[in-house]
Amino acid sequence: MYRTITIACAATLLSACGSETSGEFTTADGETGEYSIDNSTGETTATIETADGTATLRSGADVPVDLPDGFSLYPGASVVTNTVVNQGEGTRVVLLSFESNDSPEDIADYYKDQAEAAGIAIEVDATINGGRMLAGKAQDGSVFAVNATAEDGKTSGQLTTGLGDLGE
Structure with a gap:
């Protein structure tokens, strides 16, 4: 599960570095997720579906x-x-x-x-x-x-x- 959390964090933070304000991603393990970035506050939110359930991230x-x-x-x-x-x-x-x-x-x-x-x-x-x-x-x-x-x-x-x- 720790691996999954790490993947979710890394994928989300990498996605936040681009110019997109929302999108989807797939990890190397085939787990899928989506993220969004609020342009006014810089807050990033993300979810990722894993074998263990849904992980959520909120950062800002x-x-x-x-x-x-x-x-x-x-x-x-x-x-x-x-x-x-x-x-x-x-x-x-x-x-x-x-x-x-x-x-x-x-x-x-x-x-x-x-x-x-x-x-x-x-x-x-x-x-x-x-x-x-x-x-x-x-x-x-x-x-x-x-x-x-x-x-x-x-x-x-x-x-x-x-x-x-x-x-x-």
Whole structure:
């Protein structure tokens, strides 16, 4: 199922790069989908039919932030883009990009506290070129990752959460 979500995201984002504002696509596995792009907001929506059911994607700066229980947007941060992928039966992935004036360390610590409180075991905690990256997994298969990097006085953050049967 994780493979299917990845395919849906890739196909939709590639389609969004062209000049078309809507269309259909077929993956290498023969799964079919359709997408549309709202020219006024830049929001992209897509659906893809798979053997596991219908997956939906919604992506854009104005897509409402709806993170799993226990997680929230970093205080004072501004959303750059929010992507939500749903594939029935509680399987959901959120990819949230944001900016903040705070340090990568402060952002990573904030999300580390939230992840641990949600029962996620931190498996990766790395400082790379002044940025910080965390990743982990819960007993129920839920996943979490955050990456925060600073440049020109701003910190860019990417938070990924995944709930449900994400597969291998």
